[in-house]
Amino acid sequence: xxxxxxxxxxxxxxxxxxxxxxxxxxxxxxxxxxxxxxxxxxxxxxxxxxxxxxxxxxxxxxxxxxxxxxxxxxxxxxxxxxxxxxxxxxxxxxxxxxxxxxxxxxxxxxxxxxxxxxxxxxxxxxxxxxxxxxxxxxxxxxxxxxxxxxxxxxxxxxxxxxxxxxxxxxxxxxxxxxxxxxxxxxxx
Numbered sequence: 001x002x003x004x005x006x007x008x009x010x011x012x013x014x015x016x017x018x019x020x021x022x023x024x025x026x027x028x029x030x031x032x033x034x035x036x037x038x039x040x041x042x043x044x045x046x047x048x049x050x051x052x053x054x055x056x057x058x059x060x061x062x063x064x065x066x067x068x069x070x071x072x073x074x075x076x077x078x079x080x081x082x083x084x085x086x087x088x089x090x091x092x093x094x095x096x097x098x099x100x101x102x103x104x105x106x107x108x109x110x111x112x113x114x115x116x117x118x119x120x121x122x123x124x125x126x127x128x129x130x131x132x133x134x135x136x137x138x139x140x141x142x143x144x145x146x147x148x149x150x151x152x153x154x155x156x157x158x159x160x161x162x163x164x165x166x167x168x169x170x171x172x173x174x175x176x177x178x179x180x181x182x183x184x185x186x187x188x
Contacts, residue, residue, distance in 0.1 A: 019185045021083040027076040028186055031069055031110070035164065038065040042157060063121065064131045070114035073107065089180045099170065106163050113156040120149035 020028070045058040088096060121128040123139040123146040139145060174182035 018086045018089075018181070020085060021079070023079050024076065024083065024085070025186055025188055027072060027079065029188070031072050031076065032164075034065055034069050034072070035110070035160070038062060038069065039157065039161060039164075041065070060129050063117065063128050066114040066117050067128070067130045067135070069110060070118075073110045077107070086185055089182055091178075091180075102163060102166055102170065105159070106167060109156055109160040109163060113153060113160060116149045116152040116156060120146050120153055123149065 019025075041058055041062045045055055045062060048055040048058070088099060091099075118128050118135070119138065122137045123142045125141050127137045128135045171183050171186075174180050
């Protein structure tokens with residue numbers, strides 16, 4: 001395949017070297033779907049009144065999804081270190097810096113958010129159940145620490161929403177404006 005193309009030309013196919021490893025593609029989309037579901041559930045459940053049995057079910061489901069994302073992100077980081085990632089296509093220095101900064105912040109948010117939720121839950125009477133299995137509580141019933149960790153969790157949720165929106169906007173920009181084939185690297 002001839003990879004020499006004019007800048008801005010549409011890529012019908014992406015070279016195998018320019019694509020992410022299939023394992024990273026699967027993990028990316030699985031994590032993305034779970035995060036979208038988890039954010040939607042989280043935003044919905046905070047508006048429900050206390051004491052509702054359905055709310056308790058949603059909270060436990062949300063916690064399980066969050067811990068699942070945490071584990072999948074850790075797996076993704078290990079896989080990425082093992083298999084590497086394709087180089088970015090030619091772009092301006094500020095775009096490269098923005099892409100790398102957004103990616104680092106996304107990973108940080110995907111780690112801090114479940115950890116802060118887990119720690120917040122460790123400082124209440126309920127703890128965290130991971131798909132029905134009680135996880136160790138690292139704290140005691142402490143309203144101040146619970147509020148601190150859940151405050152971090154709440155801020156992180158809004159930061160994550162903004163980063164996901166920025167990530168998606170960047171992908172569409174590369175697909176629709178730059179036409180550099182960047183998005184195709186992550187498509188199944």
